[in-house]
Amino acid sequence: MKHFDYVRPATIAAAVEAAAAPGAAYLASGTNLLDLMKGNIARPERLVDITRLPGLDRIERLPDGGLRIGALVRNADLAHDPDFAKSYPAVAEALLSGASAQLRNAATVGGNLLQRTRCSYFYDPASACNKRAPGSGCDARGGENRLHAVLGWSEACIATHPSDFCVPLVALDAVVEIEGRNGRREISLDALHRLPGDTPERDNALEPGDLIVAVRLPANARQFAGHARYLKVRERTSYAFAIVSAAANLRIEQGAIVEARLALGGVAAKPWRARSAEATLVGAAPGATTFRRAADAALADAKPSGDNLFKIELARRILVRALSLAALGTPARVPALPASPFSAVAGALQNA
Amino acid sequence: MPLSIGLTVNGVRRDVALDDPRVTLLDLLRERLHLTGTKKGCDRGQCGACTVLVDGRRINSCLALAISHDGADIVTIEGLARGGELHPVQAAFIAHDGLQCGFCTPGQIMSAVGLIDEGQAGCDPERIREGMSGNLCRCGAYTGITEAVLDATQSLAATNQRRSA
Numbered sequence: 001m002k003h004f005d006y007v008r009p010a011t012i013a014a015a016v017e018a019a020a021a022p023g024a025a026y027l028a029s030g031t032n033l034l035d036l037m038k039g040n041i042a043r044p045e046r047l048v049d050i051t052r053l054p055g056l057d058r059i060e061r062l063p064d065g066g067l068r069i070g071a072l073v074r075n076a077d078l079a080h081d082p083d084f085a086k087s088y089p090a091v092a093e094a095l096l097s098g099a100s101a102q103l104r105n106a107a108t109v110g111g112n113l114l115q116r117t118r119c120s121y122f123y124d125p126a127s128a129c130n131k132r133a134p135g136s137g138c139d140a141r142g143g144e145n146r147l148h149a150v151l152g153w154s155e156a157c158i159a160t161h162p163s164d165f166c167v168p169l170v171a172l173d174a175v176v177e178i179e180g181r182n183g184r185r186e187i188s189l190d191a192l193h194r195l196p197g198d199t200p201e202r203d204n205a206l207e208p209g210d211l212i213v214a215v216r217l218p219a220n221a222r223q224f225a226g227h228a229r230y231l232k233v234r235e236r237t238s239y240a241f242a243i244v245s246a247a248a249n250l251r252i253e254q255g256a257i258v259e260a261r262l263a264l265g266g267v268a269a270k271p272w273r274a275r276s277a278e279a280t281l282v283g284a285a286p287g288a289t290t291f292r293r294a295a296d297a298a299l300a301d302a303k304p305s306g307d308n309l310f311k312i313e314l315a316r317r318i319l320v321r322a323l324s325l326a327a328l329g330t331p332a333r334v335p336a337l338p339a340s341p342f343s344a345v346a347g348a349l350q351n352a
Numbered sequence: 353m354p355l356s357i358g359l360t361v362n363g364v365r366r367d368v369a370l371d372d373p374r375v376t377l378l379d380l381l382r383e384r385l386h387l388t389g390t391k392k393g394c395d396r397g398q399c400g401a402c403t404v405l406v407d408g409r410r411i412n413s414c415l416a417l418a419i420s421h422d423g424a425d426i427v428t429i430e431g432l433a434r435g436g437e438l439h440p441v442q443a444a445f446i447a448h449d450g451l452q453c454g455f456c457t458p459g460q461i462m463s464a465v466g467l468i469d470e471g472q473a474g475c476d477p478e479r480i481r482e483g484m485s486g487n488l489c490r491c492g493a494y495t496g497i498t499e500a501v502l503d504a505t506q507s508l509a510a511t512n513q514r515r516s517a
Contacts, residue, residue, distance in 0.1 A: 001374050003372070003374065004373060004374070005373075006355070006373035006417075006419055008420075027417070027420065029415075029416075030415060030416065030417060030420070031397060031412070031415045034376070034415045034416075034417065035396050035397055035415060038395065038396060039396075047373070047417075049417075049419075049420050051420055076409075076470075080470075080472065099486075100400065100485055100486020100487075101410065101463070101466070101467065101470070101483050101484075101485075101486050102397075102400060102403055102410050102411050102412045102463065102466075102486045103397060103411075103412065103415075103486065105409040105410060105411050105466075106409075106411045106412070106415070106416070237485075238481075238482050238485035239485040239486055336476055336478035336479045336482060337478065337482055338482070
């Protein structure tokens with residue numbers, strides 16, 4: 001690990017100033033950053049420790065019915081907050097399906113949003129990677145790429161975004177509050193993460209010094225609490241990143257879907273909101289044909305970036321399954337194996 | 353620039369002068385305080401051998417910078433037994449053969465103590481397995497580990513019930 005200077009500012013303003021310098025990086029829990037530093041993938045000159053900044057560790061119900069989650073709230077604390085788990089069950093299930101209990105106890109909300117891809121070529125300094133070393137090429141294109149992107153990828157980069165948490169958040173129109181050198185601003189989570197294009201080294205829309213201070217869920221996000229699921233296919237049942245995942249949030253009235261919020265994970269460089277699929281569901285009765293039509297719409301633009309054609313059909317099927325489970329109703333408690341397609345729930349379409 | 357931090361480790365206040373901000377909590381425990389019960393397995397947050405309690409919560413000490421944990425309260429495997437009497441989780445691991453080579457065992461036990469305290473798994477073996485998935489055991493002692501955690505959960509619940517009665 002390269003040597004670095006360590007600073008621990010007392011205020012948000014001082015942190016933004018300290019982190020705006022070239023080579024500086026924010027340190028929260030460090031569960032991803034320290035791993036990257038140990039592998040010489042991240043080589044910051046200066047770490048700006050934000051863990052003691054005041055006021056960033058709260059979950060607040062807003063007067064308008066929305067929710068504001070401080071950037072330093074730990075993943076486990078958010079998932080186990082009773083009001084949160086009841087109001088946004090797909091988000092709680094996604095959180096509990098990610099990483100391990102130890103990592104969830106440490107990892108923060110802001111850090112989860114900003115974690116880097118787990119593409120193994122990005123993680124290997126001996127490989128060509130346009131995200132790590134712009135212009136060096138992409139060894140993933142001709143390499144082991146069965147888990148890589150099927151949507152929104154470019155010739156320059158086929159990596160995926162690894163977060164589970166972000167998938168239901170982007171479906172529910174989450175907003176990110178950012179403190180920067182020019183004050184406070186906010187952008188939709190959908191606009192935070194970037195597709196690679198010709199500049200895959202830029203993961204997101206943040207500028208030097210920008211600090212995520214909170215994530216907000218709008219008031220209407222809790223209207224989906226009765227029909228909300230997150231489903232995630234992994235290569236082992238627990239403690240693994242998604243091959244593909246899907247968040248399905250439905251509002252059902254008198255036997256018809258009146259509103260849907262859908263997103264896919266593990267398919268692109270960003271959590272993938274499936275708006276065209278949402279539109280096909282409005283006014284329809286829940287059922288296999290309806291859900292398959294929505295899944296076809298969600299993956300209409302998908303194309304393989306390597307040996308991963310299977311992920312397109314897998315994503316369709318996992319979205320159908322997530323929709324079917326959401327239509328049945330949110331379980332009273334997050335299942336013992338969160339987000340697992342191997343959870344036995346009566347009536348679930350196990351082979352959809 | 354010397355960087356000094358103060359920690360409470362297994363109930364004892366320790367002041368440590370760090371010559372380098374890169375020292376992880378794991379390396380501080382093992383190399384500076386000579387508490388070698390906490391193991392370094394992968395050193396990348398994947399195996400759980402380095403699990404300790406920080407302010408009552410189980411974390412991977414290999415992915416924590418010591419300097420960032422100034423003032424924290426740390427419990428390691430060395431801090432569990434009381435006057436020669438094993439902690440109920442330690443005793444349960446022996447009773448149920450929850451180990452073979454023993455390398456992952458301190459991390460398994462610290463993780464189990466954290467899991468039981470979190471109170472999310474209860475006596476559901478599936479929830480225990482899921483809650484322990486951040487601790488790998490290359491000997492494959494998982495069956496005994498699950499039984500040990502289940503047993504310790506029940507014995508700790510019974511002890512707490514007696515105390516509150």
